[in-house]
Amino acid sequence: MSSQYNPDELEALEWLNAEFFTDLLKQHENVPELIVTDLKLSPASSQGDHYASVMFRAAVEYTTLKGTFSKSLIIKTMPKQGGQKKQMLDDSHIFHTEIAMYTKVLPKFEEILRKVGDNTRLCVPCVYHSLEPRQVMVFDDLVPQGYQVIRERSATIDEIHAALEKLAKWHAVSQKLLKDQPELFHKLQYNLSTLPNFLNKSFLTNALPNFIYMLNERESLQKYKKYFDSMRKDLIQKWADSLGEYHKNPRDSSLYVLCHGDFHIRNLMFKDNSCMFIDFQLSHVGPLVNDFLYAMYMFFGPEERGSRRDELITYYLQAFVDTLQKIGSQAKTPSFEEFQSQLIDNKYNEFMLLTTFLPIQIAFRKNAIDPLRRRTNMYNDKDYQEEVEYLLNRMHQLGYFKEV
Incomplete structure (x- = not known):
């Protein structure tokens, strides 16, 4: 056991x-x-x-x-x-970030939603928190309330809808507050890539070489090898730059929100078709599309990444726009085409998720034991290879590789 x-x-x-x-x-x-x-x-x-x-x-x-x-x-x-x-x-800031989220940021989000008649709960109550003499947080347990983490299966479409609707509300409120009360977010600048020495972890540095080897071994994928060969030296850094863009190199064309930062299937708990978010240790301000990208690869199943992808983007955007209107925000709302354009602008984030994080996620869903130690086997997985072929073909049609 x-x-x-x-x-x-x-x-x-x-x-x-x-x-x-x-x-x-x-x-x-x-x-x-x-x-x-x-x-x-x-x-x-x-x-x-x-x-x-x-x-x-x-x-x-x-x-x-x-x-x-x-x-x-x-x-x-x-x-x-x-x-x-x-x-x-x-040496990380994860507990400082999460305490700020539970005690200042999320209560403010919920307050704004309550004022317009929306009783959405964004988090479970924090019973206790401390940074000294030790870093610790204590929460009410959601399991006795009927919530469960999804394991060994994909989320249903109703569960995905519930999560995306709540995420869209979160993003909409944060976009308004980022303009009205930017000081609320000053401490939320640490993301997954800023964890000490994280970018040097072998599961990151070995991922792209393993992926390229897999492309070369599968005849139908060999045509994409040249694009990923060109990323050998800088894919990890470009991914990190995408996560930290708001604080280091903001772009006028980007829409920024408070990102959950780790929106994967194990950081969501479901009761029937309602959900609760957990784990805000990596929440940070970043591009609007980044949480959706992460959800695509770490929460959605193959069908949702594939044939239902555009449908889910539309569903998310509608909830985002509805919430902005409800809370009286005059912020810009992206069209489907603008959202798709921003996904392409953040393509190195998606390349990183495809080459590094998706094979790990698939291995976990198949109940592999410690898949981080079986990197080569993960890339030989038939389901992963078939999905890579579908996704790369789609990326090629959309123009992801034009400037690679």
Whole structure:
């Protein structure tokens, strides 16, 4: 059973004890006489669900003058064990970003939506947060409320619609606030590529060579090899530049919003056809299309990336425009053609997702164990190769390779 979980979540941290939860619940519920009577800790997620933290589930029983109660909580904190993961996260801004998101940014978004009669919940309540003496956040557990992470299957079209509608609302409100209250976003400038030493990780640096080798081995794909050969030296940097564009090199032609930053299937929880977003450690201001691109490769299934792609863009844009109108924003709203043009403008982001992230996502969905260690096998996957051929043909028709 231990192979189902991240190794650093198999042993609870010593400070996650009855004293910690007693103090936390006394403060949260404003009940000074509260006493924790039982505490059970377990891993809160499966292997591959997340990387930038360790997470535990706490089943807490406690008493007050009003009786006996129980509560399930999720604890997110930094890894205790040494190694590359801890070194990378120790010097990152992920907890500063996520605390800002839960305490300042998302409540402001929800406030604006409430004023126009929209009761959309963008996040689960944060029960407790701290940066000192340790970086930790505690949330209500969504599982007892009926929410689940999707594993070992693709999302249904109704689930995708629910997520895109909520994302469109998020983007619309953020676009308005980015103009009206830009100071709200000053600290949200760190994305996946800015994690310390992340751009040097072998799963990134080895991906494009493996992809090019695969193109060369499949006759129908050999015609694309020359384009990706030309990207060997700078694809990773161009991807990073796309993520950090707003802060480093903003363009007049781009539309900017607050991006979730890691909008993949494991960072969404579903109950029936409603969804809740989780994990805002990489949220940052960036191009409007970047979250949609990431969702295409890390959330959608093959059909949605393929034959239903334009339909989903239209669905997202309609929800985006409707929300802008509802909240009284005069911001520019992109047409389908303008959105498609911006996707092409950010083509190196999509090339990176196709060559590096999609094979990993497919491997996880097939329940491969630690696919990061089986990079070559991932590129030999028949489903991946067939999808690459479809997507590259489509990119070629749309002009992705004209200036490569």
